[in-house]
Amino acid sequence: MERHTTDSRVKGVSTGTTILAVKFRGGVLIGSDSRASIGGSYVASRVINKLIQVHDRIFCCIAGSLADAQAVTRAAKFQLSFHSVQMDSPPLVKAAASVLRELCYSNKEELQAGFITAGWDKKKGPQVYTVSLGGMLLSLPFTIGGSGSTYIYGYVDAKYKADMSREECLQFATNALALAMGRDNVSGGIIHLVVITEEGAEHIVIPGDKLPKFHDQ
Amino acid sequence: MRRGTGNETGSFLFKKNKKKNPVLSHCSNKMAASVAVAGAQHLSSVSDLVPDWARQEVSTGTTIMAVEFDGGVVIGADSRTTTGAYIANRVTDKLTPIHDRIFCCRSGSAADTQAIADAVTYQLGFHSIELDEPPLVRTAANLFKEMCYRYREELMAGIIVAGWDKRRGGQVYTVPMGGMLVRQPVSVGGSGSSYVYGFVDSNYRSGMSKEECLRFVAEALTLAMERDGSSGGVARLAVITEEGLERRVILGNELPKFFSA
Numbered sequence: 001m002e003r004h005t006t007d008s009r010v011k012g013v014s015t016g017t018t019i020l021a022v023k024f025r026g027g028v029l030i031g032s033d034s035r036a037s038i039g040g041s042y043v044a045s046r047v048i049n050k051l052i053q054v055h056d057r058i059f060c061c062i063a064g065s066l067a068d069a070q071a072v073t074r075a076a077k078f079q080l081s082f083h084s085v086q087m088d089s090p091p092l093v094k095a096a097a098s099v100l101r102e103l104c105y106s107n108k109e110e111l112q113a114g115f116i117t118a119g120w121d122k123k124k125g126p127q128v129y130t131v132s133l134g135g136m137l138l139s140l141p142f143t144i145g146g147s148g149s150t151y152i153y154g155y156v157d158a159k160y161k162a163d164m165s166r167e168e169c170l171q172f173a174t175n176a177l178a179l180a181m182g183r184d185n186v187s188g189g190i191i192h193l194v195v196i197t198e199e200g201a202e203h204i205v206i207p208g209d210k211l212p213k214f215h216d217q
Numbered sequence: 218m219r220r221g222t223g224n225e226t227g228s229f230l231f232k233k234n235k236k237k238n239p240v241l242s243h244c245s246n247k248m249a250a251s252v253a254v255a256g257a258q259h260l261s262s263v264s265d266l267v268p269d270w271a272r273q274e275v276s277t278g279t280t281i282m283a284v285e286f287d288g289g290v291v292i293g294a295d296s297r298t299t300t301g302a303y304i305a306n307r308v309t310d311k312l313t314p315i316h317d318r319i320f321c322c323r324s325g326s327a328a329d330t331q332a333i334a335d336a337v338t339y340q341l342g343f344h345s346i347e348l349d350e351p352p353l354v355r356t357a358a359n360l361f362k363e364m365c366y367r368y369r370e371e372l373m374a375g376i377i378v379a380g381w382d383k384r385r386g387g388q389v390y391t392v393p394m395g396g397m398l399v400r401q402p403v404s405v406g407g408s409g410s411s412y413v414y415g416f417v418d419s420n421y422r423s424g425m426s427k428e429e430c431l432r433f434v435a436e437a438l439t440l441a442m443e444r445d446g447s448s449g450g451v452a453r454l455a456v457i458t459e460e461g462l463e464r465r466v467i468l469g470n471e472l473p474k475f476f477s478a
Binding site: 215 | 411412413414415416417418419420421422423436437440441443444475476
C-alpha cells in the first residue's frame with residue numbers, strides 16, 4: 001500500500017483522493033470520494049465517479065493522474081471484453097488486475113496512476129487486488145489508497161475484521177472514507193460505493209450531508 | 218549543510234545559514250560547550266568510510282500524543298530515535314518534564330527539541346520562583362511557542378505541552394513546526410501521527426475517564442508504530458493530575474494487537 005505523496009506534482013487534473021476496497025462475507029465493497037483537483041488548490045470536479053466498471057462484476061478505482069487513469073482503464077476495458085469473448089466466460093478478477101498491472105508496469109515511466117481492482121468471479125469469489133504506481137500486483141483482504149489513505153491506516157487496522165456482514169462493511173467503509181475526507185484537503189465531496197456480489201453490482205451514493213460526523217464536527 | 222557526529226545529546230549542529238545556534242545564545246546558559254563544531258568537517262571526503270547514518274541528523278521521527286480528561290492529562294510517545302536508517306536509541310524517553318506537573322512531548326530534531334526543552338525548563342523554573350507558586354501550563358506552552366516561532370527558520374521541532382494546573386485543570390497545547398500555539402482536547406504529533414488521524418477522530422469522545430484515555434492513547438500509539446517506520450519500540454505513557462505523576466511503559470509484546478494484512 002503506497003502513499004501517493006506525488007499528487008501535487010501530477011500535471012493537470014489529479015484525483016488526490018481516498019479509495020478503498022474491502023472483502024466481506026459473500027462479496028466485495030469498493031468505495032471512493034468524489035473530488036478531482038488541480039494542484040491541490042482548485043477542485044476541478046466535486047462529483048466525479050472514480051469507480052470504473054471494467055466488466056459486469058469487476059470494478060476498479062483510480063488514484064493519481066486522472067488522464068492517465070482514464071486512458072489505462074479504457075485500454076483495460078477493451079482488452080478484458082475481448083478476452084472475455086475469447087474465453088466465452090466472464091473474466092476473472094485477477095485477469096482484470098493483471099491487465100492493469102501490465103499496462104502500469106510497461107509504461108511506468110510515463111504513467112502516474114495506481115488502481116484498486118475488486119470484483120466477484122465464479123472461481124475464487126470476492127477478491128481485492130491493488131496495483132501500485134510502479135506496477136506491483138497484490139491480493140489482499142482489504143486495501144486503501146490515494147493521498148487520503150495515509151490518515152486512515154490506523155483506523156482501518158483497528159476496525160477491520162475478517163468476514164464482516166454487508167452492513168458492517170458498509171459502515172466500516174463509510175466511516176473510513178469520511179474520516180479521510182475530513183483530514184485530507186484533496187479528498188472530499190460525496191461517497192461513492194459499489195457492492196459487488198454474485199447477484200450483481202449495486203451503486204450506493206452517500207451525499208455530503210449524510211456523511212457520518214465525528215467528535216469535532 | 219548540516220554536519221555532525223549525530224549522537225551526542227546537547228550537541229549542536231550548525232544550521233543551514235551557519236549562524237551560531239540561536240537557542241544557545243538566547244539563553245546564555247552553561248550548555249554544551251560541546252557545540253559540535255566538528256572541526257573535522259571533512260566528512261564529505263571520507264564518505265565511503267563513514268556510514269550513512271553517521272552523516273544524518275538525529276531525528277525523533279516519532280509519534281506523540283496527549284489527551285485531556287477531567288482532572289488531568291494522559292500523554293504518550295513511542296521510543297525510537299533514528300539517524301537515517303539506524304535506530305540510535307530504541308528506548309528513548311520523549312516525555313520530558315518541564316516542571317512538577319507540566320510535561321512536553323518532543324518530535325522533530327532530537328537536538329533542537331532537547332535544547333528548547335532545557336531552555337524552557339530554566340525559564341519556567343525561574344518564573345515559578347518569582348511567582349512563588351506553580352506555573353500555569355499555558356505559560357509553559359507560550360514559552361515554547363515564543364522560542365519555536367522566533368527561531369522557526371533554524372529549528373525543526375514539533376512539541377506537545379501538557380499538564381495540570383489549579384486554574385484550568387488538565388490542558389493540552391500543541392506547538393507544531395512553525396510556532397503556532399493552540400489548545401486542543403486531544404492532539405497527536407510526529408511523523409506517525411498522519412496514520413492515526415482517522416482513528417483518533419473516530420474514537421475520541423469528551424468525558425472519558427483516566428483508564429479510557431490510557432487505553433485510547435496506547436491503541437493509537439500502537440497503530441502508528443505499526444505503520445510508521447520512524448516510530449517503534451515501547452510505548453511510554455504518563456498521567457498528570459493534581460496528585461502527581463504516574464508513568465507507565467508498555468513493552469512491545471504487551472501492546473494491544475490489531476489485524477495485520
